[in-house]
Amino acid sequence: MTTTHTRTHTGPKLAFVDTETTGLDTERHEIWEVGLILRDKDHDDTEFRWFLPVNLSTADPFALKIGGYHERHPNGYDAAEDNDERVAFHNQFTDEFARLTRGAHLVGAVVSFDEERLRTMLQGFGHLPMWHYHLADVENLVAGKLGILPPWDSDELSLAVGVNPEKFHRHEALEDARWAMALWDAVMS
Numbered sequence: 001m002t003t004t005h006t007r008t009h010t011g012p013k014l015a016f017v018d019t020e021t022t023g024l025d026t027e028r029h030e031i032w033e034v035g036l037i038l039r040d041k042d043h044d045d046t047e048f049r050w051f052l053p054v055n056l057s058t059a060d061p062f063a064l065k066i067g068g069y070h071e072r073h074p075n076g077y078d079a080a081e082d083n084d085e086r087v088a089f090h091n092q093f094t095d096e097f098a099r100l101t102r103g104a105h106l107v108g109a110v111v112s113f114d115e116e117r118l119r120t121m122l123q124g125f126g127h128l129p130m131w132h133y134h135l136a137d138v139e140n141l142v143a144g145k146l147g148i149l150p151p152w153d154s155d156e157l158s159l160a161v162g163v164n165p166e167k168f169h170r171h172e173a174l175e176d177a178r179w180a181m182a183l184w185d186a187v188m189s
């Protein structure tokens, strides 16, 4: 799925990103959804979303519930029969993601979580992740701007810069990427 929003930018190439996974363990658990919004100089913001096939036998049922796997993934048990979204092949996804994010700064909420898993997946399919090694955690940016000490609550940080978290369907990958972009814009504008 690809959507373009007309808006031109100056500044660095940014990749707002979020993943939904079958759990928190890097060994056993897998990414089942990826949301990406690419912001590049002189280009419109462009949104991407991929569903990926996963091995459910080792999944954490709580993690599946949080992200709504069975309701939203085309292979989910409760997914509508008329859900015509396709499930991407890993080699196709990793090829597209590596190409799109080359030279970008990854931006997200605790983006190190997503980066570690995406890096491992890309490398496993023979790609060299070429995003910038400076990752941008939007929650850290908000906390730094306002001088808020940890532990942090995502909703409180969001409200502190005027972004209503309830406007986003949190725990859907593309919506979480949109929320991260809203926090970035609130801090940087």
Ligand SMILES: [Mg+2]
Binding pocket: 018, 019, 020, 170, 171, 172, 173, 176
């Ligand atoms: Mg998420």
